[in-house]
Amino acid sequence: MKKLINAVDAVVREQMEGMALAHPDLLRVSLEPKYIVRADAPVAGKVAVVSGGGSGHEPLHGGFVGYGMLDGACPGEIFTSPTPDQIFACGMEVNGGAGVLLIVKNYTGDVLSFETAAELLHGEGVVVRTVLVDDDVAVKDSLYTAGRRGVGGTVIVEKIAGAAAEAGYSLAQTAALAQRVSVNSRSMGMALTSCTTPSAGKPTFDLAENEIEIGIGIHGEPGQRRIPIVDADAITTLLAEEILNDGPYTRTVRSFDPMTGDWAEVSLTSEPFRVGDRVIAFVNSMGGTPVSELYTVYRRLAMICKERNIVIVRNLIGAYITSLEMQGCSITLTRVDEEMVRLWDAPVKTPALRWGI
Amino acid sequence: MKKLINAVDAVVREQMEGMALAHPDLLRVSLEPKYIVRADAPVAGKVAVVSGGGSGHEPLHGGFVGYGMLDGACPGEIFTSPTPDQIFACGMEVNGGAGVLLIVKNYTGDVLSFETAAELLHGEGVVVRTVLVDDDVAVKDSLYTAGRRGVGGTVIVEKIAGAAAEAGYSLAQTAALAQRVSVNSRSMGMALTSCTTPSAGKPTFDLAENEIEIGIGIHGEPGQRRIPIVDADAITTLLAEEILNDGPYTRTVRSFDPMTGDWAEVSLTSEPFRVGDRVIAFVNSMGGTPVSELYTVYRRLAMICKERNIVIVRNLIGAYITSLEMQGCSITLTRVDEEMVRLWDAPVKTPALRWGI
């Protein structure tokens, strides 16, 4: 295993220490329990946006802490969901009185941890809401699975929800908007190579020199299927078509009611993309693919969207939600309205995403 | 070879087409000959800053085209210097009447191409100056070699020179400042893995699972030496010490005199780092190393600088000057004064570097 790390069990802590040393103007780091918060947290009167998940996906989430995006991020061990005590402590620290929005990627461990944390925060009198991100079209149904995974759409949700909170939206408004962005996001990813977790020390899966894995998640888990290697245009077409041809997707999610402290079951439906839709197009590196190659993917994606009369109004190209050093990419399309575009364009100042300020 | 590319001889062109599709607000692309210019070029009355070099180092240089940084970038074939006609055409297009500064990384091919281009531009009445970047301390002497290579320092030079030009510096002032930034920059890089050029289709060098290469350039060329693999702290210490213990470095460079059109030989000396120096610290991924690992390197680098009483006043952490998908990192330290820090902080709006705007 070749990585720029020291002891395997110090990886997450040392990376957090590096972030604290690098960005004291943007964020503060707690190591026990582990979380990262905005340098000026809590921001009085502002809804606090908190996310979290396993480590190994950097810059997600810690790299998105700062003005206009996340108030707090809770990193778990590599590829392992964070624990409720982290999320609880983080939520307590960032709550500025206007409540806390928890952005949760749909993995059983993450969901259970965030649900428990929501209850704990509620117990302390904090007004909490949750929003689930489940945008991975590689997972086909929600009846016989744990439901679609939260992948690239998370970045878009966090940016827009963060901007809404910064703009003074209430907790209910921020949560509703975030859920709307999530429901309008669809992603699909692929791997050229596997990744290696520090604790395993060897690649999670074996992929021959002439094979690629389609429909991967972000944890080095096997994908939907394995196919012989094809060129960038063919890969892009394949990912884009899975996204653009995906039908309506309905699932039941649990939503926390901050009044009663109970969970309500809510049915959500994602509508397929339609001619004339305006989208944010996000081409993401899985970590080991350099940005140069992403432009070849974007080139073809832009052509496909044009042919289908899907209008790309904004784009994001780079490594924003990764699987350690895996080579490969994912594509996310988010259908946006004017409100979302305005909030996407709003100033953001974090280690990994910055503009307008 | 696993890459997100199509035909090998279309790689550079298709990546440029992707950039053109992605960033019409920031830049324009010419494919014949190949160059990238600011969307609003030429900017009347402003010094135009032009750089270029082989492709495969993205986002350098095309990703730095935009407000506050480069007016033009000339990409060669992968790892091959651009040709004078590209640089000439680019320089003609961006010249806004205040002259053109050519930022040249010190490689024989690059130097010869830019020198020829300078003469051609001069022939057309364009006022031209050149500045050489040669910051790689892995190369020890300049008498028996082609001199130190231009590596990470290039990013710092381009940012500060771009900001100076934007702030209304004259060509002579911008060139002098850029040369000062270059002379005060020192870099050292290492590889965990080789890279693969599309045309070769196989790794440029073979590195065993337990070996790393120290003192690499950015073209997949063999490094200064090969050592058994060590942990991130040891690697960081090794790179930092090469930089911090590097003595005075004197070399003779050719500088273009825009009045006479002749080349003058100028002797430049880089002074070693000293206690109390204020620096920009730049931890760079060679392309395949994810940003998470860079923070482990930055953590140790910050400690070393603190011990030595070198004050890090700004930092840059990410993949900015790469070697395709090579895993590894480089460290650059640039000694800065207040003028340089002010220009570093000045607004920049390019695909890869953006703040303040």
Next chain:
Amino acid sequence: MITTADIEAWLQRAAALLEANKGYLTELDAAIGDADHGVNIARGFAAVVQKLAAQPGQPLGPIFKSAGMTLMSTVGGASGMLYGNFFLKAANVVGDRQTLTPADLLTVLEAGRDGVVQRGRAEPGDKTMIDAWTPAVNALKDALAAGQPLSAALHATAAAAEAGMRATIPMQARKGRASYLGERSIGHQDPGATSTYLILRALADALADEDAKRA
């Protein structure tokens, strides 16, 4: 009578058994999950034992609560939350008591299992730890109803968990990370059902040992 010493012996034994099977569990998780179950659960139970050693002489409620909280804050992932919940629910039904009857132990396991279901919403056949918990709880109930001594009843419990664990092999996962694999999850043993079996095996062995000491 089951004492606090018996319960502490159980947790220690479970920690040792999970540590010994760490690699095995992670390998099972690599096949249909994300290759972290063994490492995470072993780390969590080690922390449970360490916490208990630091606070000796507690009644059963605080012991289970400490175990539950520790698992929740050290394991991470689905199983950390589910096992954590198991012990928190167990804590609820024992309160400040120092001893348990065999019937009480059944109540504890039932409450814990129900806590796992409440959080995870898995049904039998979904290829999760529930496929070990439910047959185990049923076996304990049957054995006690049939008048078996505790030690025999707990061996039947562990045996039922083991059978339940093996029964997950042909199942297609419908919950947790393995569900993403669809049909590709068939043919692999569920890692969480396996750790549940190990925890119940530790329970049977620990109480047999303590029984032997008392005899």
Next chain:
Amino acid sequence: MITTADIEAWLQRAAALLEANKGYLTELDAAIGDADHGVNIARGFAAVVQKLAAQPGQPLGPIFKSAGMTLMSTVGGASGMLYGNFFLKAANVVGDRQTLTPADLLTVLEAGRDGVVQRGRAEPGDKTMIDAWTPAVNALKDALAAGQPLSAALHATAAAAEAGMRATIPMQARKGRASYLGERSIGHQDPGATSTYLILRALADALADEDAKRA
């Protein structure tokens, strides 16, 4: 008399020979450089030939100028600039002439070589293409002074280039990318000296052929 047809035949032959040795040259460059010399130079000479075919009947100056400009704009890297310069300087000394004497050819090669030195500042022994150019130019001068016929003189020229190329093997590079390797550059043949030899071999063969046709 050397005609424009002779010179065009030379360039075509050089293009073919470089194309045939593309892999070999790139391998040499991989050892001590960046593995692009063969691909780049073959692309460049192919473009030269294509350009010339599109504009038949030009005098020598424009032919050389076109070759130089084309190499400069299609090869990239150190050698593209240096070979480009070689032909631009050659163009300067031939002007609008249609034929060359053997002595004129010597002047052409000398001027080209000087152009390479002027740009690249390499000295003999630095392990560059100069280590092939300089002995070759000297051999031509000597052979012509000794009254040898052109075809024999050019074979001596190519032989001297080949010897110069081989002589780069034990040298330590002091110019170009190979210089970064320091002592590790010793033991490898310089790729640029090798392409120079191939270009001069093509010259000797092309003019021998043309001679043969005329005879």
